[in-house]
Amino acid sequence: MAKARGLVAVNVEECKGCNLCVVACPVDVLHLADSFNTHGYSPAEYDGEGCTGCGVCYYACPEPGAITVYKNWEEAQEAYICQTKQVQSKLILVDSVKGIAKCEACGQDVILSNFSNLSFAE
């Protein structure tokens, strides 16, 4: 399996399910979830492999903080900004297989790359 070079984090409650990132991704590794957030939108999800870390999804997204690209889990943990409270926060891993974390500051779910399928490039 090809090594992923990026870790995509989707803030479930900030995402409006507009699909722009899904269409914009050059390697087609994003889709909309089957589930809904509390606003009734299906948030973007990562397929679990193939992200190049290009950042196109981040620039395509009209919702500040809905989707963020990190180099790896360590960077994501250290650099995460809570979009609800607009403060530096931490991500706490909840489910490493499904790639679910929680923002320490607001408690909202953040969907990450599927950890069981990922190994990160140097």
Ligand code: SF4
């Ligand atoms: S960083 Fe690039 S390759 Fe990865 S999900 Fe976003 S658009 Fe796709």
Ligand code: SF4
């Ligand atoms: S992450 Fe942004 S671009 Fe992607 S579906 Fe959600 S709101 Fe739209």
